[in-house]
Amino acid sequence: MANISTLDAGASPLHYYGFELRRYREAAGLTQRQLGEIINYTGSLIGQIETARKVPTLEFSQRVDAALGTGGALTRLVELVLRSQLPNWFQQVAELEARAVEICSFQEHLVLGLLQTEAYARAVLGALDQDKLDDRTAARLSRQRVFKKEEPPVFWAILSEGALFQEIGGPKVMREQLAHLLTFEHDPLVNVQILPFSAGAHAGMQGPFDIYRFAADPAIVYTEGYGSGHPTANPDTVKDCSLRYDHLQAAALSIKRSAELIRGVMEDRYGEQVA
Structure with a gap:
């Protein structure tokens, strides 16, 4: 357990955040309790964050920045902190997402992480492991x-129709998740398409994958194994996966028809009536 008097600011982004939070608070002449009263958090929570025992949220950081006049320093830093909470093998993906000008993703059984609601993400991440679930959920949502x-970036997402029926977290969570997907229906930068069951055999049957394209760097294809990630810029792999994605888009429903299917599943299976 970290101690506030010996906290090593260079140990990790979380430690550095705690060090900076303490420094800004003490410069303002405030105790942990006093700062907590100003930003509507407990002094105990502030102490846990200052000693790297608790991961800060974006909202917490924004409130502290406003209260202490830091010029947004902690809000900028919290993104790095949250990214550091991702599994080591996945941190590179968050960096690719942050740099990409276009992302093309295909997923079979789940809604993609960039489109997950908080409740859905918690249900996915907590299926077998409840340890630090709040922190891990916040880290996933921070990618959004x-x-x-x-x-x-321009984001193209193709989901198998099965992802709409895989009931994760219960009907209420699924209603909220599908409603969230519908909020992108008219967003030209976030495009959601459903690959219907009727498509039969398709170009993505070898598994989910992502393609990241950049303004100046070569494109990267990312696939996952159990507990590991596999990014590659191999031109042949990128060409093959790009062709596969083109075929998946051709087999998928249009954006409009995809939204109609999502709305229908939400109403019929999860009991939400949408005007």
Whole structure:
């Protein structure tokens, strides 16, 4: 357990955040309790974050920045902190997402992480492991900040129809998740298509994959194994997966018809009536 008097700011992004939070608070002449009263958090929580025992959230960081006049320093730092909480093998993916100008993703049985709601993400991440679930969920959701950038990437997402029926977290969670997918229906930068069961055999049967394209660097294909990630810029692999993705898009429903299917499943299977 870290101690506030011996906290090593260079040990990790989380330690550095705690060090900076303490430094800004003490410079303002505030105790942990006093700062907590100002930003509506407990002094105990502030102490846990300062000693690297608790991962800060974006909202917490924004409130502290506003209260202490840091110029947004902690809000900028928290993205690095949250990224560091991802599994080591997945941290490179978050970096690819942050740099890409276009992302093409195909997923079979789950809604993609960049499109997950908090409740859905918690259900997925907590299926077999409840340890630090709050922190791991926050880290996953933090990746979605790529859509808030000044120049966000164009995101193409193809989901198997099975992902709509795989009931993760219960009907209420699924209603919320499918409703969230529908919020992108008219967003030109986030495009959701459903690969219907009727497509039969398709170009993605070897498994999910992502293609990341950049302004100046070669494209990268990313696939996953159990507990490991496999990014590659091999031109032949990129060419093959790009062709596969083209065929998946051709077999998938249009964006409009995909939204109609999502809406229908939400109403019929999960009991939500949408006007």
